[in-house]
Amino acid sequence: MANIKQVAKEANVSVATVSRVINNKGYVNEETRKLVEKAIKELNYVPNEFARSLYKKTSKSIGVIVPHLNNPFYYGVLEGIEDLAFEKGYKVMLCNSAENSEREAEYIKQFMKYNIDGLIIGSNTEEIKKYTDLNIPLISIDRIISHDVPSVTSDNFGGGAIAAKKLVISGAKNIVHFRGPSILITVLERSNGFNSYLREHGVTCDEVDLAFIDPDPSLIRDYLETHPDTDGIFCDSDYIAALVLRELQLLGKSVPKQVQIIGYDNTSYSQIVIPKLTTISQQMFDIGKEAMEMLSILMNKETLGSKHHIIPVRIIERETTN
Amino acid sequence: MANIKQVAKEANVSVATVSRVINNKGYVNEETRKLVEKAIKELNYVPNEFARSLYKKTSKSIGVIVPHLNNPFYYGVLEGIEDLAFEKGYKVMLCNSAENSEREAEYIKQFMKYNIDGLIIGSNTEEIKKYTDLNIPLISIDRIISHDVPSVTSDNFGGGAIAAKKLVISGAKNIVHFRGPSILITVLERSNGFNSYLREHGVTCDEVDLAFIDPDPSLIRDYLETHPDTDGIFCDSDYIAALVLRELQLLGKSVPKQVQIIGYDNTSYSQIVIPKLTTISQQMFDIGKEAMEMLSILMNKETLGSKHHIIPVRIIERETTN
Structure with missing residues (x-):
């Protein structure tokens, strides 16, 4: 790569003059400026931002x-x-x-x-x-x-609480939370918001931890098969919710008549499935x-x-x- | 942020000595090295990679x-x-x-x-x-x-050709390609591969351009309503294919009995829908x-x-x- 000295040599001016052109500081006559700009262009010179940013501290x-x-x-x-x-x-x-x-x-x-x-x-x-x-x-x-x-x-706590409120008001009694990995603080906060609203209203719920990336559908299937009374499901992502919907449909369950589902994130997954997902939207x-x-x-x-x-x-x- | 001079002062050695420690070059006695390392740690000094990378050119x-x-x-x-x-x-x-x-x-x-x-x-x-x-x-x-x-x-050309072959062999006659924006070269290549196989086998096809991000479902619906004989569909993304499947199901069409669909990318969309999508997988x-x-x-x-x-x-x- 060309350096400032080569540019100065090409334009037949001093390094200080090239520097003044680059930094647009101090007087340079118009003809000289053009010569320097031509040399910069011809040599494909990139001003050395390392030194400049050190000096300018930005x-x-x-x-x-x-x-x-x-x-x-x-x-x-x-x-x-x-x-x-x-x-x-x-x-x-x-x-x-x-x-x-x-x-x-x-x-x-x-x-x-x-x-x-x-x-x-x-x-x-x-x-x-x-x-x-x-x-x-x-x-x-x-x-x-x-x-x-x-x-x-x-507001993860609030997101959990809003989902709980919706399920309780809509009459769900046997509730499960298919959540993300509970080692994540965001997942725990959502869980706390969900559980605290349910507790206040005398409802308990089960919790199943799933991975956010490639959640295992067999964990969902196993839970739904062993808990046929489930009527309210809160999921920590729309993708998990779409998988849950799929498993419910394969089990012959009617959504939302027999089972209600709430997803999370309002992503495109929520709009491609039938029926479309109710979901919590993060901004x-x-x-x-x-x-x-x-x-x-x-x-x-x-x-x-x-x-x-x-x-x-x-x-x-x-x-x-x- | 601390500079090399401050480190030298703190360790009571020369700048050159600090430099030798940082670059692990030249002789520095063990006690001095420890003093310098202590000063670097205490001042939270980050060696100036600007100058170093200029010198080392990497x-x-x-x-x-x-x-x-x-x-x-x-x-x-x-x-x-x-x-x-x-x-x-x-x-x-x-x-x-x-x-x-x-x-x-x-x-x-x-x-x-x-x-x-x-x-x-x-x-x-x-x-x-x-x-x-x-x-x-x-x-x-x-x-x-x-x-x-x-x-x-x-291999976008090959991807189009493989999809065409599958649809033709499976008996599709009235084919449409819901593709991405045809200003993109990858979309055009896929289109060329798809059409060239179809042409060789005496089949024609329609083309509908859709956006990759937020494709408009009404364009899909309009086409399917005005072309009720459609029996083979190639889509440039799994997301488009999932939307197509949704519209077909709302129109009461049976997939794959009446209409066959092939998606693209083998993303998670292809696995959450019923039936699961046949798709072209890019590596x-x-x-x-x-x-x-x-x-x-x-x-x-x-x-x-x-x-x-x-x-x-x-x-x-x-x-x-x-």
Whole structure:
């Protein structure tokens, strides 16, 4: 790659002159400017942002780490982040930690070396607490790491409670929660919201843990076969809900007449099945946008009004509940 | 953030000594090394990779640009890239161009400034041709940009032909192709493969263009209502195929008895519907892995055996074909 000296030589000017043209600072006469720009173009010279960003202490880019990509929640959030970032002139460098704390740590190191201006992290690992003393603006999404680190989370407790309310009001008595892995804090919060509403109304429920990626349909089938009285089902994703609907239909059950189902996320799965799924909708785009908004306040060295933002969820009633 | 001078001061040694410790080069006595390491730890010092990577001309990271994230094809490919990249010690910086050529150009510039060692681009824009003269190893995925730029693509022509063969052999006569946007080269290639097999066997077909993201179900409904004789349907995604199945079921058609359907991608959509979809499976993971393999050959300054790799597809027969 060409360097600034080669550009100066090609344009027959000093390195300082090339630097003035690149940084658009100080006087350069018009003819000289054109010569330098021509040389830059001909040599395909890219100004050395390393040195510039070190000097300017800004790279106009932010880092985003997500625990996985194969998940509609995260790309909804990413859309919100990218939308506002571009409006504000920031580039978004994205890394997938794959829920691996070593990869997470390596990416954070890399970002620090790249002089990013801010970092947004979605993480399920415990190690994330180590990064609270990084010397750059940091926002956590989808979970609260500590009191000090600003966060944007979805109202998982509320989502569980809304689903419970709908099933109880619609008359369900034998309820099961096909949830995600209960080691995840978001899953536990949803579970707590669901159970606390049910408890208040004297209803109990069973819980079956499933993987979010490739949940095993035989676990669903086994439960439904051994619990034929089940009449209300809450699922932690629309994909799980679609699998449940499939198994119920194969067992000859009528939905919502005999069994009601509520999914989670309002993804396209909820609209391709017959009947269409009632589901809890998370405002992923708003979560991403809010995270970027808070990050840009911190990057401008201003103070946040409140540190922890919880974005509300809502129920979308379709055809799998009464 | 602490700099190397502060570390040197804290450890009471010269900057050159700190540099020798960081780069693990030259003699440093054990006691001094410990002092420097202690100072690095206490000050939370991150070695300045900008300068180091300029000197070493490597950052052990690669850039990947994808046209969108909300797409199972791309995260399959990403998994393949990341898997092999980590095995080989590379970090993967990912950017979403959102099919916007300006964003694409900005990200490429940013990557060049970061001294990435190589670049993998998935792009649908025409402007991508401008980047063929970047001075770093470059691999194109999902399309051939030019003869010079090595590429890994899926066998879209073959995918279309295999689908046509299955429908013709199973006796379909009135065939429609619900395809993606025909401005995309991958869609056109699939169409060409599908039509060329049909032509050779004296069968014609209709074509309906749909969006890949949020395809409009009313376009599907309108076609099926005005073409009640339709008995064979090829769809460019499993999601489109699931929507088609839904509309057929609402029209009271029996699948596969009256109408056969073939989807594309072998995603989870194909498994949650009743009956399960017959589909064309692309080897996304293999495409990503092959791209990373080729990139690492180029980054090692070795020569590629062949420049353009086409990864085969296969049909997965389930319940929507005879």
